[in-house]
Amino acid sequence: MSLNLPTLRQQIDSLDHKLITLLNERAQVSLDIGAAKRQAAAATSNGDSPEEDNTHVYIPGREKQVFEKVMRLNPGPLANENLCAIYREIMSASIALQKDVLVAYLGPVGSFSHDASMKRFGDSVQYASQGTIADVFEAVERGRCQYGVVPFENSIAGSVVPTLDKFIKSKVKIRAETYLPVHHYLLSKTSAEAVRRVYSHPVALAQCQTFLKNNFKGIELVPCASTSEAAQLASKEKFAAAICNKVCADIYGLDILHADIEDQQDNTTRFFIISDAWDAPTASDKTLLMFTVDHRLPGALCDGLKVFKDHNLNLTKIDSRPSLLKPWHYVFFVECAGVHGDSEVMSTVIEELGKYCLDVKIVGTYPDQRPQDLHY
Numbered sequence: 001m002s003l004n005l006p007t008l009r010q011q012i013d014s015l016d017h018k019l020i021t022l023l024n025e026r027a028q029v030s031l032d033i034g035a036a037k038r039q040a041a042a043a044t045s046n047g048d049s050p051e052e053d054n055t056h057v058y059i060p061g062r063e064k065q066v067f068e069k070v071m072r073l074n075p076g077p078l079a080n081e082n083l084c085a086i087y088r089e090i091m092s093a094s095i096a097l098q099k100d101v102l103v104a105y106l107g108p109v110g111s112f113s114h115d116a117s118m119k120r121f122g123d124s125v126q127y128a129s130q131g132t133i134a135d136v137f138e139a140v141e142r143g144r145c146q147y148g149v150v151p152f153e154n155s156i157a158g159s160v161v162p163t164l165d166k167f168i169k170s171k172v173k174i175r176a177e178t179y180l181p182v183h184h185y186l187l188s189k190t191s192a193e194a195v196r197r198v199y200s201h202p203v204a205l206a207q208c209q210t211f212l213k214n215n216f217k218g219i220e221l222v223p224c225a226s227t228s229e230a231a232q233l234a235s236k237e238k239f240a241a242a243i244c245n246k247v248c249a250d251i252y253g254l255d256i257l258h259a260d261i262e263d264q265q266d267n268t269t270r271f272f273i274i275s276d277a278w279d280a281p282t283a284s285d286k287t288l289l290m291f292t293v294d295h296r297l298p299g300a301l302c303d304g305l306k307v308f309k310d311h312n313l314n315l316t317k318i319d320s321r322p323s324l325l326k327p328w329h330y331v332f333f334v335e336c337a338g339v340h341g342d343s344e345v346m347s348t349v350i351e352e353l354g355k356y357c358l359d360v361k362i363v364g365t366y367p368d369q370r371p372q373d374l375h376y
């Protein structure tokens with residue numbers, strides 16, 4: 001069969017016609033869903049601030065379901081990754097139709113947080129760059145942004161301490177988690193031999209220790225607030241370089257000196273989407289709890305952790321930070337899988353934990369997002 005280009009283009013035109021009609025039908029339903037969410041919120045509100053619209057249009061559990069459905073129904077030839085990227089944008093437009101959404105991220109543009117935010121929320125929502133992780137928390141706390149994206153832990157460097165410390169003091173809640181594969185680049189305006197100083201975020205420097213030891217032993221390493229700030233600083237200096245995302249080369253006019261310099265190629269960072277509220281239970285959720293331990297009771301931490309075992313809950317993360325209330329007094333973070341914060345099981349867990357631990361608090365509860373299922 002000979003392939004006729006004008007006929008094939010006619011086919012595309014006719015399919016586009018159908019697609020545009022269907023996309024708008026979907027958008028109309030999404031507008032109705034927005035109205036239904038406002039109705040439901042009004043029915044449960046106490047009428048304190050009727051002019052303030054606190055409804056949540058971003059529903060991570062529902063989005064996870066949509067992505068799963070898209071991949072299940074995909075007959076090809078489109079790859080799941082490409083179809084999911086298209087759906088990311090369809091849902092982004094759908095969110096923006098329901099409400100103006102502003103997402104705070106650790107900037108400036110070109111940071112891994114920016115990348116993670118864009119991949120999570122798409123092109124149609126608005127973004128607000130923040131100077132530090134603490135500023136992202138503050139933007140959400142003060143209601144300037146409805147959502148914020150903060151790095152939580154990295155597969156090589158471990159926990160992101162400023163994020164943990166902000167959770168101790170802040171009232172924000174975790175609404176979703178997301179994962180980003182992280183590849184670092186050494187960017188500069190000069191040659192590798194002429195570099196005298198390397199800027200980056202401390203967690204990024206920690207991910208490239210072997211590379212730095214082998215190639216830049218003894219060189220000045222300057223920590224800064226983000227990898228994109230590092231790129232910005234390096235772009236203003238003659239003999240400096242930055243460890244950052246590849247996209248910073250174009251954004252800040254830098255050359256690539258070395259690619260993929262992270263110590264492990266499967267380097268991944270987990271981010272949290274924070275907000276003033278978590279969402280309803282889904283088929284599979286995780287919950288992050290925070291508590292201090294009463295040291296007057298010997299073995300209190302051990303007894304506390306046993307509560308999770310007794311309820312058959314798998315622990316997926318455990319960490320501690322100084323409470324800053326007194327020396328050698330710690331706040332513990334424990335994440336468990338298979339349970340939502342609003343469930344009866346969780347109420348029982350919290351009650352039982354209370355026997356051994358003080359100030360037990362849920363930091364967030366969110367759909368369990370396996371990194372391998374993220375195809376966008």
Ligand SMILES: C=C(O[C@@H]1C=C(C(=O)O)C=C[C@H]1O)C(=O)O
Pocket residue numbers: 030033057058059060062063066090091092094095
């Ligand atoms: C349409 C909704 O709102 C948003 C948009 C979605 C979509 O376009 O499919 C899914 C979840 C929400 O983030 C919804 O809650 O169902």
